[in-house]
Amino acid sequence: MCVESDGCEIEGCGSDEVRTLSGSMSPGLMPEPDLRPCKPGQKFRAALLRCRTPAVAAGILSFGNVLNYMDRYTVMGVLTDIQLDFKVTDSAAGLLQTVFICSFMLAAPIFGFLGDRFSRKVILSCGIFFWSIVTVLSSFISTEYYWLFVLSRGLVGIGESSYSSISPTIIGDLFTSNKRTMMLSIFYLAIPVGSGLGYILGSGAKDAAKDWHWALRVSPVLGIIAGTLILLFVNEPRRGGRSRASISCSSWICDIKALLRNRSYVFSSFATAAVSFATGAFGIWMPSYLFRARVVQKMADPCMSGVCRSTDSFIFGTITCVTGLLGVVIGFATTRFCRKKTDRADPLVCAVSMLGSAIFICLIFVVAKKNIYGAYVCIFIGETLLFVNWAITADILMFVVIPTRRATAVAFQSFTSHLLGDAVSPWLIGLISDELQQSYATSALWQFLSLGYALMLCPFIVVLGGMFFLATALFFLDDKEKADKQ
Template structure:
């Protein structure tokens, strides 16, 4: 028998294929590989819940003007709504990551879903702005439980290109769910003539989510997809030391911070900025209609951007294995100037404005799945939930925890200064536009961090393939 058809060669081909699709097992694990369809059930559940996650997160942004009118608040307090949410989100993330590396992840996911939906529904009944902020903070804690832990379950089901593909599908929920959030918020407000109903639209779905998470979803062994289920958890101190020495993780986290800063500010203020620009030309613009249009564009741009990012990295990675951070860098570098053009186009051409918006959001959305994939293949399995938690803490703490409030505060300052020179009706738009430029500039800074990541990513990947034994 020739060597090309020998039983030994066939055997190793089969084993290699199992490792690629995430069925590799440790020597002590004698269970038969599970059917691929069963893993897809888990993926569908995680993606479905993630979709409702981001729908709930962004539904207020589409009706921000209505909320400001009800509570009689300026832009700085309007930005504080998002800042409180993100602050509690990023503070809770490391704790959720620590627990996710050591305890039943299904319970953590279910707790997060229950908490964020309960807080979301309760906030819709608040008449005090400060009570509303309190429940918005609880909403952030619940979402942190889910966002921190869910990607690590995917990492234990799939490996290699299969993992990259599934993460791209999972993170489609960011733009698609965000777009649906704008649409749901605008349409529910218009249908019931109250912004409160935008917060009451999705909590009913939480019952189905909890049933799926508790009764159907499985929690695989950590490292299962890479055949490293014998690795034990280490202390929090050792985890942090390991991550601080991981250059790819640290640099990509700073890049992610720039993405979080920019996308948080853009998603919160861009709908209002565009609306004011359009209203400077046409006084009869319907804000709820424009909110829905923004939602559809954000949805389409995000979906296309994530697919484009996956396609480019999938095609180029065999020849250029360090391509992931390069694609992230190029996406941010291109997105900034296009979004600046979007703000100018709003006062000249509706079509040009929304066209620029589509391509600007498309470029920034290249990043989401790729950044998570980078983290998962440069960090060893028993430290991945902690790594996600720390990345969320740093990224949101220095990013979108402050950017919506900062831009709102700066726009109020710019508005006062512009009005001191001339009381022009367009000054409110110009003030928010000038503040908006800061978010676009931070995108350029983020691209530099991702370019630096590309110099270190290959040796850090190799270290994960040969991890040190952990007791």
């Protein structure tokens, strides 16, 4: 017998009722006299409740994260066209990402505070609806108002900040142990996959419509769908999986002080900033760098007007998708294996992968001048190693931070990683490139070399991030034990 929560009987659910040999229904299975058939609306609600499982919620949240990063990097896939259309320099183009990240990181602490105290799925849905609408509207901005286009990216950053700050904490409350690591791996797989799809979507929509503005009009439709699915199918889990009586919220100031005393959290946040610096710089400048390499090798003509060649954005996006998948899977499998050997496996795996990534990132700029395909190979290996730590870093946070501080912890880690990472790197790399180009006679070769010299800053920052992960390993067990006791 199937019974709805309000006491009505759902028709068609009693197919497994048992009758006695005399044909009468067993007394224990007779329908209760106060039950009544469900109305159509109640049946729909019952079916909806059956679909609200932790796995479904994690899948929807991961889908939303894909769209989050897809929208973010769609602009990067058509950056050369934007520069030509608005007639802006490398440093001015870099402001698009810098303004986006600045608004993203400034809004993160606010959403972290709200996420630890109010309905998280409502905040997520409102954030998705907001950035989707702003993205569509930004595609209609005239070329005379570049400042308005830059401002629109800042507003999109506010909307996406709500999602990135809160959604991992819901998954952290729905699952535990290795299951949580696996689900967070799937969730953070959306970062490289979504980023890569952003390049592919941007270049593909531009080529199909012969107009880069259409690149900004596809992902918002999917965003509206994702926001609606979150409202319908994602349950609001109790923070830490416990009752409200057994775990309570402390003041926001106390949360911040506790996080600053958490050494594993602080060092892993600095390491995450190093990752953000490299991925932010690569995300906006690597397609342009590869295109300039093709021009130097006489494989392509310089783009002076019209619709620019999008092959490199498409290839880089595809590489990012594949390496993201490999990196997250390798990170999950390696960490799960290494946990049998040492309890410090999580930060140590991150440190080794970061240091290995720095080697291949350096090789990109060595081989790109002579062999574009060799550069693709180095990018593939370097990004794979860099993406190994995405989900592991989130799991480290879940281990060393108590449940009622997790949204705040994720938000402030996002704030610091963006403040010291990709809020700075796109603009800084563009500025260095512009300064180097002004120092010598401008040519296709020097445009390529100047951008390459600027990007050489990235592997040194990645090595620094590896050092921070090693420091995290020193304090990881002590901080994890403190969190478990609390």
